Amino acid sequence: MKIAVLPGDGIGPEITEQAVRVLKALSTDGLRIEMEQAPVGGAGYEASGDPLPEATLKVAEQADAILFGSVGGPQYDTLPRPQRPEQGLLRLRKHFDLFANLRPAVVYPELAHASTLKHEVVAGLDLLILRELTSDIYFGQPRGVRINEAGEREGFDTMRYTESEIRRIAHAAFQAARKRAKRVCSVDKANVLETTQFWRDVVTDVHREYADIELSHMYVDNAAMQLIRNPKQFDVMVTGNMFGDILSDEASMLTGSIGMLPSASLNAKNYGLYEPIHGSAPDIAGKGVANPLATILSAAMLLRYSLNQEATAQRIEAAVRKVLAQGLRTADIAEPGKRTVGTREMGDAVIAAL
Amino acid sequence: MKIAVLPGDGIGPEITEQAVRVLKALSTDGLRIEMEQAPVGGAGYEASGDPLPEATLKVAEQADAILFGSVGGPQYDTLPRPQRPEQGLLRLRKHFDLFANLRPAVVYPELAHASTLKHEVVAGLDLLILRELTSDIYFGQPRGVRINEAGEREGFDTMRYTESEIRRIAHAAFQAARKRAKRVCSVDKANVLETTQFWRDVVTDVHREYADIELSHMYVDNAAMQLIRNPKQFDVMVTGNMFGDILSDEASMLTGSIGMLPSASLNAKNYGLYEPIHGSAPDIAGKGVANPLATILSAAMLLRYSLNQEATAQRIEAAVRKVLAQGLRTADIAEPGKRTVGTREMGDAVIAAL
Ligand SMILES: CC(C)[C@H](C(=O)O)[C@@H](O)C(=O)O
Numbered sequence: 001m002k003i004a005v006l007p008g009d010g011i012g013p014e015i016t017e018q019a020v021r022v023l024k025a026l027s028t029d030g031l032r033i034e035m036e037q038a039p040v041g042g043a044g045y046e047a048s049g050d051p052l053p054e055a056t057l058k059v060a061e062q063a064d065a066i067l068f069g070s071v072g073g074p075q076y077d078t079l080p081r082p083q084r085p086e087q088g089l090l091r092l093r094k095h096f097d098l099f100a101n102l103r104p105a106v107v108y109p110e111l112a113h114a115s116t117l118k119h120e121v122v123a124g125l126d127l128l129i130l131r132e133l134t135s136d137i138y139f140g141q142p143r144g145v146r147i148n149e150a151g152e153r154e155g156f157d158t159m160r161y162t163e164s165e166i167r168r169i170a171h172a173a174f175q176a177a178r179k180r181a182k183r184v185c186s187v188d189k190a191n192v193l194e195t196t197q198f199w200r201d202v203v204t205d206v207h208r209e210y211a212d213i214e215l216s217h218m219y220v221d222n223a224a225m226q227l228i229r230n231p232k233q234f235d236v237m238v239t240g241n242m243f244g245d246i247l248s249d250e251a252s253m254l255t256g257s258i259g260m261l262p263s264a265s266l267n268a269k270n271y272g273l274y275e276p277i278h279g280s281a282p283d284i285a286g287k288g289v290a291n292p293l294a295t296i297l298s299a300a301m302l303l304r305y306s307l308n309q310e311a312t313a314q315r316i317e318a319a320v321r322k323v324l325a326q327g328l329r330t331a332d333i334a335e336p337g338k339r340t341v342g343t344r345e346m347g348d349a350v351i352a353a354l
Numbered sequence: 355m356k357i358a359v360l361p362g363d364g365i366g367p368e369i370t371e372q373a374v375r376v377l378k379a380l381s382t383d384g385l386r387i388e389m390e391q392a393p394v395g396g397a398g399y400e401a402s403g404d405p406l407p408e409a410t411l412k413v414a415e416q417a418d419a420i421l422f423g424s425v426g427g428p429q430y431d432t433l434p435r436p437q438r439p440e441q442g443l444l445r446l447r448k449h450f451d452l453f454a455n456l457r458p459a460v461v462y463p464e465l466a467h468a469s470t471l472k473h474e475v476v477a478g479l480d481l482l483i484l485r486e487l488t489s490d491i492y493f494g495q496p497r498g499v500r501i502n503e504a505g506e507r508e509g510f511d512t513m514r515y516t517e518s519e520i521r522r523i524a525h526a527a528f529q530a531a532r533k534r535a536k537r538v539c540s541v542d543k544a545n546v547l548e549t550t551q552f553w554r555d556v557v558t559d560v561h562r563e564y565a566d567i568e569l570s571h572m573y574v575d576n577a578a579m580q581l582i583r584n585p586k587q588f589d590v591m592v593t594g595n596m597f598g599d600i601l602s603d604e605a606s607m608l609t610g611s612i613g614m615l616p617s618a619s620l621n622a623k624n625y626g627l628y629e630p631i632h633g634s635a636p637d638i639a640g641k642g643v644a645n646p647l648a649t650i651l652s653a654a655m656l657l658r659y660s661l662n663q664e665a666t667a668q669r670i671e672a673a674v675r676k677v678l679a680q681g682l683r684t685a686d687i688a689e690p691g692k693r694t695v696g697t698r699e700m701g702d703a704v705i706a707a708l
């Protein structure tokens with residue numbers, strides 16, 4: 001089995017390093033994984049003028065899954081769009097058809113204090129957002145800036161979803177719910193957008209194959225409110241690429257510890273890209289203080305979904321819970337005034353706890 | 355001066371009734387306002403098969419401003435789109451070119467407990483969201499459901515913004531900030547959407563006329579997080595119609611008392627539509643328990659922006675603060691176990707406090 005490791009920019013390299021160490025510790029224990037590293041994002045641009053270099057794509061194609069760090073940084077903000085770091089990520093998603101983005105928002109009991117929400121509102125939160133990742137207004141054509149009929153400049157983009165694109169993410173949502181509390185909330189703006197009325201119709205149709213799953217529909221503005229009012233009402237939330245971008249970030253911030261949250265982006269063959277939900281945090285890059293746990297937990301998801309190693313995935317997750325219980329905290333999840341550990345020390349602790 | 359009163363559906367009639375009583379109480383006191391009532395939304399559909407009946411539009415055209423209740427209800431959910439209640443509202447916005455939607459998210463000290471966020475995170479919150487209201491993917495053409503080149507059904511919509519549409523909302527934002535803390539945060543998704551990269555460029559250009567105002571830019575996913583992490587970092591947030599729909603509802607829920615929040619939708623001549631931020635709440639409609647304060651505060655905004663009656667607007671706002679200080683609470687803003695008052699009793703109290 002082979003993993004492409006794409007550390008990217010900012011804190012990406014230091015956090016993926018710890019996840020790689022965890023995977024290596026497991027291999028001395030019997031897990032047979034080959035890992036190959038390649039530059040992506042700003043690092044790809046530095047290496048060969050492209051946020052997704054040809055050679056990096058080849059490494060990813062020869063692997064069974066991608067472990068991804070994070071991309072972006074202020075030094076790349078003024079590059080033309082095709083050279084910008086995030087294009088590396090968007091092109092990987094599209095190239096491998098990674099349509100199903102699983103973003104769990106989980107509150108660890110030890111870290112519930114870190115949320116800006118009241119304890120009783122978020123304690124025990126365990127919500128899975130399923131975001132469609134390869135279509136919608138992210139990729140729809142036509143798009144650009146043009147002179148319109150009235151002779152004025154205008155920017156434009158196209159939101160679109162085909163029936164099969166909606167069907168496959170709906171199936172993924174119902175199947176995910178089957179392993180959980182069996183409730184799916186589909187989020188749209190069917191009262192205004194034709195695309196999302198169509199989305200609602202197709203999801204409703206797919207639901208006829210899942211009599212054991214409860215389906216509800218919610219407008220995106222209401223969903224943004226309900227996540228704050230009572231996030232625990234949700235089990236699986238499924239939505240399009242654009243709304244999913246917004247709602248999944250909102251949901252992850254509810255937990256107060258975004259440094260803990262992994263994600264998976266899967267295609268129909270369970271090839272996947274695994275990355276922490278947090279960004280590249282340029283302000284703390286290279287200082288050895290970033291929290292590697294979201295990336296380590298992303299590696300666990302990788303073992304579960306792409307390599308079919310459920311037991312090993314659970315071993316990593318148990319180790320992470322153990323270090324939390326031991327009281328180890330990187331700065332982002334520490335209670336004010338408490339002792340903190342660095343990136344590498346946290347990696348060491350997880351390896352020791354395996 | 356003339357006001358068109360459009361109560362709409364659900365709790366709309368009972369809450370606008372109280373706002374009308376407040377305005378009438380002020381007229382015996384010297385304010386000269388004529389009011390004319392007309393059906394809109396589901397009520398418009400019941401009256402004449404159209405959520406915005408011709409006669410209602412005429413009433414609105416002959417007025418200086420619209421006081422709007424709320425529209426919608428489950429009984430209308432299966433109507434074809436053009437007959438649905440919300441189309442009445444969308445058409446009013448478009449017809450009167452009400453491009454500037456002011457949505458304040460304010461936490462009243464007496465009600466801070468009602469928020470699901472920790473007290474220190476929201477206490478003193480005073481944020482103004484300026485949402486563009488007449489363009490974007492809400493109105494862009496083409497849109498619909500079609501069979502695509504591959505022979506498959508697909509839904510599609512068009513996001514678009516012209517330069518002048520962005521310019522005028524940017525001016526509105528900078529001018530609003532001038533009366534406040536002088537900071538504007540413009541929210542977009544410039545890293546993915548061409549429309550919003552164009553938005554960012556135009557806002558940046560308009561900013562050159564406002565050297566006294568600080569401008570920052572934020573991606574919409576990050577904004578959805580920052581509103582939860584630290585909402586008090588914002589003064590004025592300006593954004594497009596779609597993102598504004600989501601973020602303004604998120605922001606209003608931060609306050610915990612959405613029953614308190616008014617809104618104004620203005621055109622270039624300060625003609626405006628004023629409505630509470632909350633919806634038609636069909637579950638409590640007709641029971642006399644709805645909170646009328648958001649609608650009463652909307653009437654105050656109407657006096658301020660469309661009728662240029664700042665002193666009278668402040669009189670209403672002071673009266674609302676007084677009844678809160680007196681401890682009067684409708685059910686939605688009451689602490690558990692405390693005594694509550696009904697819709698009419700709350701209206702009485704505001705009138706007495708004027
Ligand atoms: C970097 C950006 C293009 C990306 C997105 O919008 O999808 C990010 O926000 C995410 O959610 O993974």
Ligand SMILES: CC(C)[C@H](C(=O)O)[C@@H](O)C(=O)O
Pocket residue numbers: 191192221440443444599
């Ligand atoms: C009812 C609906 C069309 C409307 C909107 O999306 O604009 C509402 O959500 C609002 O925010 O006023």
